[in-house]
Amino acid sequence: MNVLVTGAAGLVGAEVCARLTRNGHHVIGLVHRVRTLTANNGRHVRAELVTGDVTLPRLGLDEPSRRLLAARVDLIVHSAAITDFGRPRETYEAVNVAGTANVLDLATEAGARLIHVSTAYVCGEQDGHILETALDARQRFGNHYERSKFDAELLVRKAAAEGLATTVVRPSVVVGATRTGVVREFKNIYVVLKLLSEGRVTAIPGHFDACVDLVGVDHVAALIADVAENRADGLTLHAVGSSVSMRHVSDVLAEYPSFRVPRYVAPATFSPAALPGVERAYWDRMLSLYESYFRRRQTFDDTAAAGLRTNRRATNGPDQLRKIIDYAVRAGYLGAPLPGVDEALAEVGR
């Protein structure tokens, strides 16, 4: 099978390419700049690379190239997306929404099947058990990213209604490999863990029983590879792992002597204005982007995914959190913070 993977250089995209090539498929990776693909374990991925841009009409390809591509591909895995927070709304719309529309055009022209990589957090801030079949519940979104992925899913559903064979895969928070914690880039939750563990931000407005779902990048890629082999047209699949509560975060951070553990302050009375100057800056620029995740109480149904996937889901949240932190410590991303003023003065006074 000839498979086009958009966002092939991304964390999920590269891992998908690695698995598809391993399964004997010819992979065409759509990339921005990179010349080679690297899987999460650091190994080179042998794939044909095409330079393009999903935000542009024809994916930024010239017409002959696009026509040639459309003639070749049997399956498109659309994993290109802006996944980090804090960008302008227009950026998410251009990449995540308009980019999906452009990919849908290509899929329609090629008559190719589409696996659309979305996010479990299209559910926004609604609490409770989120079904794979649910989408529009008039939910409020925590950030532009969630909104844009929701809008993109609406486009995919519309295309499906018009006859395109599509499957939506919704990962939760994608982290390092399930067994080892290995990850090749530290973004999103890793940034949160860094700011909290180093005591850059000491208090967050959250509940002890609020929870986020962490899923290993290998688990997400494996599910997508499974769907590539066994069609799941019309289905939406939650690629989720283990639920980690804010209490788990507190307990696990406390296992590391050099780490600080944040205070969870009642959200109703949390006031960023009361934070000290530097902490306020960290809050405003970074952690405020994740604010609603500290108070959500969401779990994700994955009944449909369970019927298709070939690997087992990791279910021990604290264990998964510990693994990703251990790896981040080994890699030097997390660890000993710079000494505070008091400590530095104490050392000088010896």
Added chain:
Amino acid sequence: MILSEAQIASLAEQTLARISAPADAALLLEGSIAEGFGNSRSDIDFLLVADQEADMPTMPTIFFVDGRRVEIRTRSVGQITRHLLDVAGHRGRITRLDEHLLNRCQRFLRGYPVRGADLIRKVRDNLAYEDFAAVMTKWWAEHARQSVRHAVMLTALGQPEPAAGWMRAGLQQAAKSWAARHGETYLEPKWLSLQLDRLAADPLVERYRRGEATAADLGVTGCDERPGQLTVERPREVTTWQIGDRVHLVRDRQDVFVLGAEAARAWRRIVWGRPLVSPADPPGTGDLVAAFVRFGLIRVAWRGSDITPRLPLAAPAGSVTPAPAMTQPILSISGANPTHPRSIDLVPLPAHRFAAAAMALVWGNVMVENAVEDLRGALDREQWGVAALATARAVNGGLRALLCAHGVSPLPSDPDLIHRLDLLPTPQPRIAELARSLSDGTPDLTALAEFVTAVRAATGGDAFPSSFDSADGWQHTLDIGYDWLRLGAYLDQQLPLDEAQDLLSSGGAQPHTTTKEAR
């Protein structure tokens, strides 16, 4: 042997005459005398082997025969066979083999048959002696390896005397391993010198006795003196909880240690997986890190493998627990009070009661703060009944704080608080007097202020910290309340955590400007 065959036969006959033994049971002289060691004070150890599968009682029977202490144990063939097969079939880490199991097997394999030699030979066929000796060689070698590695670690931490002690122990264990390789398997180290006497033809024995033999010379590899391969690793269940600026450690969800400021700085520098020592460590860090190791607060690994030193048949394995620090009061708003900047003090309360008492102390503060607010409002409007109840609540909050600070947890119920000041380690007659007069008499802010001051004095000034002097201080108390919630959550305290968060928040929402006026 120091006893003749005739003497042994006589002792056996007199011993058997005193017990009811099956007629077909075999009898074995075992232990140090059977080994050829022993002296005039040594016990005579007999093992009666009953030819049956069912277990026999394991407690020895003790007699005095001809002025000698005689112990006779009984075992069935089934029991001994299982022991031997357990050793023969062991897989996995060699030191998991229990020392008492090995001791029983060794004594059986090397005992002197007094009666029923055929039966004993048949049972011995389950484990060839040379195989047993090979097991003992590896077993002692692994213990030696761990002891020497532990000594290397202590040296790296600047602990020369304990390091020398462990190095001596390691070399002795290496010598036991070497002796086992040459057929000398007796477990107890006390007869090592006689075991080596029998192997004295080898020049290594003399070198060992002169202190010139290394563990490697004695066949124990994997313990070069290179501290660079030592890393600090996470123990099974140790967590760090900072309350205000004070660092507490909870071990096994049971024991709470409070660190002095310098110890806390050393603790905060620890990162799992990094080298045990660093050139950047401030002077004196080694002593503190060695104490962390001793108390089981960190593990140390040698190229990724745990260092697990042990002295078989001599000392229990595992972490040391110090005597609890007996400072009074035990608790303040910021947790336990360390005795010294370098101290690693064990708190004399189990973790869950420590956390419960501390949270009750915070609530006591919240109660007093809110009650004083209510009292002022009630006095302004001359609501005397409301004022009386507010005063009683403030007094109860103060008494709760006083009792909690001294470790009373769970607390008596509110009506009983005033009658249970006898739970305190020292009498507090003035506080009791003030509490009674405030509870029974006219609401009086001045008297309440004196009561709070008295409680503060009785708790070393920390039951009601600066929170009662300024809005910032009060906010600090509330922040610390959030710190305690984290520990409470970790220890599964029966506390509705989110409601507790809200309670703290509402406590902080009191109008501080008027609070100041009240003081």
